[in-house]
Amino acid sequence: MSPTSPTDTSTTPDTGATPAVEASAREARPSLVARLLASVSDPVLRILVGATLISRIGRGVFLTVTVLYFTLIVGLPPGEVAIVLAAASAAGVVASFAGGALADRFSAKKLIIAFTAIEGAALIAYVFAGDFVTALVIAVICGFFEQGANSARSAIIARAFEGESRVHARAVLRTVTNVSIAAGSGLGALALALGTAEAYRGLIVGAGVLYLLGLFQLVRLPSRVDAPARPTxxxxxxxxxxxxxxxxxxxxxxxxxxxxxxSPWRDPRYLALTVLSAVFGMQFGVGELGVPLWIQRETAAPEVLIAVLLVLNCIIVVVFQVPASRGTHDLRVAGRVSAIAAWLMAGACLVYAAAAGLPVWFAVAVLVIAAIAHAFAEVLSQAGGWGLSFELADPVRAGTYQGVFGMGYSIGALASPLVVNATAITHGFAGWAVLAAIFLASGLGTWWIARRAALAAPAA
Incomplete structure (x- = not known):
């Protein structure tokens, strides 16, 4: 150590001032709880967080038991279960746009309350599903009003917040959603463990009741979240x-x-952003379908790793989504994180593919590395997409713009199982390489749109 090093206390007189300053700084530094409370200081965000925290626990319960409830309790064959789930997703595509458009013409507050109430009641109605037609009708109702409520919520965020606070609100709500769904999944495991029809039906009723309890938060939303009334x-x-x-x-x-x-339909830049974001959104299908099947069919890794990777993804999203979203209201920052996400997702696809044929523990390590890159690509792509979807939208029709953007994601979710199966699952490494190219092209395309918009902003 150098004699003049600032950490060498032998040459520096101890005046007692430094420890006092350090102690004062420690006292002034807010605790973790204080920082969390500060992040939801806005009253509208607090209301949305409260409603999301309650209702998404119910969603986690339902997601855990859905497929087995249809097959074991209702008695539907796998083909009919697939049709039911696909129909619910298709209804969500229509509802994504309809919910946003309606939020521009009517009260967004009343819409989200009505949609959430109908969805909660429809979830409870699943206990009366005894055949394919009944299950199909209920699933379509649930899918429609769930996505309609999501679009109304996006319209509320677009109007209640500005700039960075809008992206922050989306990041906080997504973090809360992941935590709540994880908690709900734990409750759903009770039904799986018990395996009785009564356990399944009891938890489904509980999930619907949680949705309805979230209404007590939503009714407290202020009127400023609604669109300005059009002239009579x-x-x-x-x-x-x-x-x-x-x-x-x-x-x-x-x-x-x-x-x-x-209208967003007259905005080619926003439509291009929506299409590219929908394509990149297929990365959710990679995690939900591609990775589990790849691990089970093509690698030596144990199947329990599927659950481990899901938990790892959830932890990364909860910890990093809010920090990664800071500054993405700036078009340049949003474009930059979208480009980083593109490279990470392309790399994750190739690393997933490389796990095939490796020894067990080597395959596990490779898959974990790929899953980490995939999770950060998800976090960054969401942050960049939120920033661009808000900043490039026309504020006059904020709800319709958010509805179109949400509709793109719904279409991507509907197409992703088909695309992932036709590429990675069917063609192995070559298919994974095609997926990597798709994600890279869509992410860099988003970056290009953001860059052009940032360059045009000063002139505008």
């Missing part, structure tokens, strides 16, 4: 100062034309 005929007459019928009709028609000009 009387207001148009007052504004134009004329009672002439033709002039009034022309004014109303002009207002409607202006409304249509703000």
């Amino acid at each position: 005929v009387a207001e148009v007459v007052t504004a134009t100062g004329s009672v002439d019928a033709s002039a009034t009709a022309e004014a109303i028609a002009a207002e409607r034309r202006d409304w249509r000009r703000h």
Whole structure:
């Protein structure tokens, strides 16, 4: 150690000031609990967090028992179960857009309350499903109103927050969602362990009740989360100062034309962003379908590793989603994290593929490395996508824009099992390489859109 090193206390007189300053700094530094409370200081975010915390526990319960409930209790063959789940996803595609569009014309608060109430009641109705048709109808209702509520929630976030706080709110809610679903999955395991029809039905009823309990939080949302009311005929007459019928009709028609000009369907940049985000969103299908089948069929790793990797993914999302989302309201930052996510996901696909044929523990290590890269790609892609979906949207029709963006994700979720099966599962390493190229192209395409938008922003 150098004689003049600042850590050499033998040459520095002890005045007692430094320990006092350090102690004061320690006292001033907020605790973990204080930081968590500060992150949800906004009243709207606190309400959404409370509702999400309660209802998503119910969602975790239901996700855990769904397939086995349909097969073991209702008695549906696997093919009919697949049709039921696909129909629910297809209904969600339509509802994603419809929910956002309705949130621009009606009260987003009333919509999310109504949609959540119907979804909770539909979940409880599953206990009466005794055949394929009944299960199909209930699943379509659940899928439709779940995605409709999600779009209404996105519209609420778009209006209640600005800039970085909007992305922060999405990150906090996603973190809470993961924690709640993990807790609900633990409760769902009770039904799996008991294996009785009563246990399954009891937990499904409990899941629906939790959704309904979340309504006690949602009714507290303030009116500022709703879209500004569109002008009525009387207001148009007052504004134009004329009672002439033709002039009034022309004014109303002009207002409607202006409304249509703000449509996301007339915004090619936003539509391109939606398509690229939907393509990258197929990474969820890789984790839910591709990785489990790859481990079971092509690697020497034990099947229990599937659960371990799911838990690892959940932990990374919970710990890193909020920090990774900071600053992504800036178009350049959002583009940069989307590019990083693209390279990470492409690399994860190739590393997953490399696990085939390796000795057990070597395969386990390789799969864990791939899963870590995959989880961070998920976290960063979500952060970048949220920032761009808010900042590139027209605020006049925030709900419709968020509905279109959500619809893209729903389509990606619907297509991902088919794409993953047609590539990685069917063609092995070559298929994984195709997936890697798809994710790289979509992520870098998102980066290009963000870069162009950032360059155009000063001129605008």
